[in-house]
Amino acid sequence: MRTTFQTAFLSVGFLSLPIGGSLRAADVVVSNLGVTPGPTSLLEDSDENPLPLGSQVSIRDFGGLSALEVADLAQAGPLTLVTASVAFGSPGSVGTGDGAAAGTIEYLVTKALAVEQDGLHLVVFNAPAPEEATEVIVLKIPGTIAADVPGFLPSFRSLAVDDMELVYGRTTSGGFAAETSGRPTTGFEAWIYDQFDPEGSPDEFFLPTSDPDDDGAENLLEYAFGSQASVADSVPRxxxxxxxxxxxxxxxxxxxxxxxxxxxxxxxxxxxxxxxxxxxxxxxxxxxxxxxxxxxxxxxxxxxxxxxxxxxxxxxxxx
CATH class of the missing domain: 2.60.40 (Immunoglobulin-like)
Incomplete structure (x- = not known):
């Protein structure tokens, strides 16, 4: 069982209906709350702390893009993710609705689901706006969703976070955690991404303690003293x-x-x-x-x- 946006309405059963078929909800409740207190799948930041109140959540349509393509957009950055998709209804935020707590969502999306929507994803940022975000969770909404029993609350349909497929981020013991989105712009992390091609280099090349050019100087030393991590005869002096x-x-x-x-x-x-x-x-x-x-x-x-x-x-x- 799952609660809806309003506590007075409690769904007592579910059935699966295709989004493009007979499901014609005017209002969609997006939630990670169950009938027992607390979230069923907590939304967390990369340190596995509950995402703060006010962090933006939204449903976005990525059309026919594959999960890998959507994940690549998320890796490129929050604004890239937004510009490559279309908003589906109005955004909500962490802590709204009955949850009113960090890491929880229960918000209302006023948008008809009367047509095929295979590209719908839930996008969760770690800030109130995408331009402020540094981390993101992306979950794909399945082709069939749990729907309230017909006639019980006909204008509402529930989108439960538990039923969604993780596209970007990681699973934790408590739910889903965000991952860094976009290349760093300052500090060691920005510098090391300029030294090596992120697409064609092993992950260990980007560690502060690595020495990819085998010159005896770790990456952090090369960064701190002005030499290059990818050129063996460029060493700190x-x-x-x-x-x-x-x-x-x-x-x-x-x-x-x-x-x-x-x-x-x-x-x-x-x-x-x-x-x-x-x-x-x-x-x-x-x-x-x-x-x-x-x-x-x-x-x-x-x-x-x-x-x-x-x-x-x-x-x-x-x-």
């Missing part, structure tokens, strides 16, 4: 500069990512002893040893001296 009796450790630093934490280190003997963290600030160099790539700048830190030699290195961590 650090340099030591001496001015009189003072030594300086120089390195490239990415200027547009505050999540990167750089630390300089030194020790007087390259083969013995522990590395000691430099405590001085990393200041822009007055004379760069080489041209800096876009979004990078050369910085330097004073290195203490203890004897005739001083050695330096740099580490980076992403917060």
């Amino acid at each position: 650090t340099m030591m500069r001496q001015e009189g009796a003072v030594f300086y450790l120089q390195y490239l630093k990415r200027l547009d990512d505050e999540d990167l934490n750089y630390k300089g280190w030194w020790r007087p003997d390259i083969s013995a002893g522990s590395w000691i963290e430099l405590t001085g600030s990393a200041d822009p160099v007055t004379s760069a040893p080489a041209a800096a790539p876009e979004n990078y700048g050369w910085v330097e830190q004073v290195v203490p001296t203890s004897g005739p030699w001083s050695f330096g290195r740099v580490s980076v961590q992403r917060n």
Whole structure:
């Protein structure tokens, strides 16, 4: 049994009717609520937390596109998904209706289902509008849907999330979770997608800890220090500069990512002893040893001296 949009009306039985046949509902109730309290299939974000109140849900018509083609649109981004489809009725939002809770939907779509609608999908965003969304769930509405018993509530038909087929997202123990939609536009993730073709490269190429070009530098190091992850002879560079009796450790630093934490280190003997963290600030160099790539700048830190030699290195961590 399933509830309808209004609590006064409770469906006590269901039958399957083809969307293009005798089913002629003027109002459709889209819901993931059952007759017992709580959702039957919770709608979650990629971290498996219930989607927040106000997240947009809508029925959209993708015509004759296959599930794979719709999934590709979802991967390309929320706006791509919207522009490639036609809205079917008005959108709703998470938390409306009797549910009134994160991760639940029960909203009314005023739209006649009197014609064949094989391309209908439920699209759930993780934000109130597609242009604000970064994650999405796409579920295909089946060719037959659970319908209220004829004569009980003839103007309503129920579209239950449980009866839909997952096209984009993933299943969880509690329901369906959203996946990232669209390529990242900032940070390491945006940079790594520019280094490799997402369609033709193994998934492991895109990990911060991978070294696809086998040059000994992991992707995160290449990103942080201005080298290329796909070119073996492009490696991060650090340099030591001496001015009189003072030594300086120089390195490239990415200027547009505050999540990167750089630390300089030194020790007087390259083969013995522990590395000691430099405590001085990393200041822009007055004379760069080489041209800096876009979004990078050369910085330097004073290195203490203890004897005739001083050695330096740099580490980076992403917060």
